Amino acid sequence: MDLKNMSAHEVGNFLQKLSIEEKLKYITILKDDNRKTIKKFADKIEREYSKFIGERERILKMCKIENELYNQNYNLIAGIDEAGRGPLAGPVVAAAVILPKDKLIFGINDSKKIPEKKRYKLYDIINEVAIDVGIGIVDNEIIDKINIFNATKLAMKKAVLSLKNKPDFLLIDALKLTDINIKQKEIVKGDSLSISIAAASIVAKVTRDRIVIEYEKKYPGYGFKNHKGYGTKEHYKAIKEFGITPFHRKTFLKSLGD
Numbered sequence: 485m486d487l488k489n490m491s492a493h494e495v496g497n498f499l500q501k502l503s504i505e506e507k508l509k510y511i512t513i514l515k516d517d518n519r520k521t522i523k524k525f526a527d528k529i530e531r532e533y534s535k536f537i538g539e540r541e542r543i544l545k546m547c548k549i550e551n552e553l554y555n556q557n558y559n560l561i562a563g564i565d566e567a568g569r570g571p572l573a574g575p576v577v578a579a580a581v582i583l584p585k586d587k588l589i590f591g592i593n594d595s596k597k598i599p600e601k602k603r604y605k606l607y608d609i610i611n612e613v614a615i616d617v618g619i620g621i622v623d624n625e626i627i628d629k630i631n632i633f634n635a636t637k638l639a640m641k642k643a644v645l646s647l648k649n650k651p652d653f654l655l656i657d658a659l660k661l662t663d664i665n666i667k668q669k670e671i672v673k674g675d676s677l678s679i680s681i682a683a684a685s686i687v688a689k690v691t692r693d694r695i696v697i698e699y700e701k702k703y704p705g706y707g708f709k710n711h712k713g714y715g716t717k718e719h720y721k722a723i724k725e726f727g728i729t730p731f732h733r734k735t736f737l738k739s740l741g742d
Contacts, residue, residue, distance in 0.1 A: 485498065485510075487510060487513055487514070487517070487522070488513075488517065492519060492521040492522060495514075495522060495525060496525065499525060499529070504529070504532055504533055504536045507529045507532070507533075508529065508533060510529075511526050511529055511530070514526035514529070539590055539591070540588065540590070543588045543589070543590060543592065543679065544588070546592070546676075546677065546678060546679040546682060547586075547588070547679050549655060549669075549671070549677065549678050550583075550585075550655070550678065550679060550680055553653050554585055558652040558653040558667075559585070559652055560582050560615065560616075560649055560650070560651045560652045560653075561582065561583075561651060561652065561653045561654075561655060561680055562580045562581065562582045562616075562618075562644065562647065562651035562653070562654050562655070562680065562684075563580070563581050563582075563583070563655045563656075563674070563678055563679070563680025563681035563682070563683055563684040564578060564579070564580045564581075564640050564643060564644065564654055564655065564656045564657065564661075564681065564684050565578065565579060565595075565656075565657040565674065565675050565681050565682075565684040565685040565688055566578040566579075566636050566639055566640060566657070566688055567595065567685070567688040567689040567691070567692040567693075568688075568692045568713070569632055569636055570714065570715075571696075571712065571713035571714045571715070571733075571736075572713060572714070572715050572719060572723075572732060572733060572736045572737060573624065573696070573699070573708070573713035573719075573729065573731045573732045573733060574624060574692065574695060574696040574699070574712070574713035574731055575621050575622055575623045575624060575627075575639075575692065575695060576621075576622050576627060576632065576635050576636050576639050576692075577619065577620070577621050577622075577639060577688045577689075577691050577692035577695070578619070578620040578621075578636070578639035578640040578642065578643040578684075578688055579617065579618065579619055579620075579643055579683075579684040579685075579687035579688035579691065580616075580617070580618040580619075580620075580640070580643040580644045580646070580647055580651070580654075580684060581610060581614050581616070581617050581618075581680055581683040581684045581687055582614060582615040582616040582617075582647065582649060582651060582680070583610075583613070583614055583615065583679060583680055583683060584613065584614075584615055587613055588679075589606065589609060589610065589613070589679065589683070591606055592606060592610075592679060592682045592683060592686070593675075593676065593682055594673075594675035594676045594682060594685055595675065595682075595685040595686045595688070595689040595690075596675075596685075596689075597676075598686070600693075603686055603689065603690060604690060606686050607686055607687060607690040610683045610686060610687055611687070614683070615649060616647045616648055616649045617647075617687060618642075618643040618644060618645070618646035618647035619642075619643055619646060619687070619688075619691055620638070620639040620640060620641065620642025620643035620644075620645075620646060621639060621642070621691075621695075622635040622636075622638050622639040622642070624731055624732060624733045626638070627733050627735070628733055628734050628735045631735070632733075636659065637659060637661060640656065640659065640661055641661055641663065641664060643684075644661070644664060644666070650666075651666060652666075652667070653666070653667050653668065653669070654666050654667070654668035654669070655668070655669055655671060655674060655678050655680050655681050656668055656669070656670050656671070656674065656681070657670075657671060657673075657674035657675050657681050657684075657685065658670055658671070658672050658673070658674065692712070693712050696708050696712045696713045696731075697709045697712070699713075699729070699731055702729075703726075703729050703731075705722060705725075705726060706719065706722040706723075706726065706729065707719060707722060713731075720740075723737070723740060724740070728740075
């Protein structure tokens with residue numbers, strides 16, 4: 485591609501379609517170009533590459549636990565996390581995700597640290613590249629019967645059992661599943677330290693959000709699409725005005741009465 489015979493606008497459009505690795509092939513040509521606008525493209529690529537390297541290093545650190553297990557001949561490693569322990573309404577949802585070895589997913593992190601739009605994109609990427617994804621859902625009625633801690637463990641167990649491929653090892657965010665006969669490790673803040681757990685946190689969060697957003701259709705006025713069942717001022721105001729719905733956790737609302 486002869487960039488020297490292209491206008492700055494054409495060069496910009498051309499570069500926009502390339503990956504960062506492909507852009508680097510043209511950086512010398514861009515720097516040698518006499519046009520200031522073209523030189524700025526080179527500066528922009530260098531900044532983009534620096535950001536890319538930093539993100540790659542962060543993701544590689546998140547793969548450290550998995551890589552140690554791969555070296556011990558554990559090939560199917562499932563990361564497990566949940567979403568929805570704290571809300572006033574809706575289920576607790578857990579996900580179990582088995583990622584391919586050496587697969588780097590840029591932007592992945594604890595789901596709570598990711599903007600919603602980006603989280604949805606990562607959800608699609610994870611489901612596309614994962615070896616297996618399992619989901620476990622425990623509704624508000626069961627939560628009220630067995631408490632949220634036990635409901636969370638039950639959701640995680642369901643997620644593992646729904647996998648088509650039995651994992652060799654489980655990496656779990658801050659919990660241990662005592663009634664599953666699979667080797668496992670509980671990791672505090674695992675969704676920030678393990679790529680598999682981070683993937684599970686995103687899948688669980690998006691799955692749960694989509695479930696709760698549907699409540700809005702049946703119970704408009706509660707703001708479910710905004711707060712996703714969490715205890716915001718808007719949510720408490722709606723409960724006081726309209727009462728609780730069949731999706732609310734009664735044990736979480738004792739102080740408000742029935």
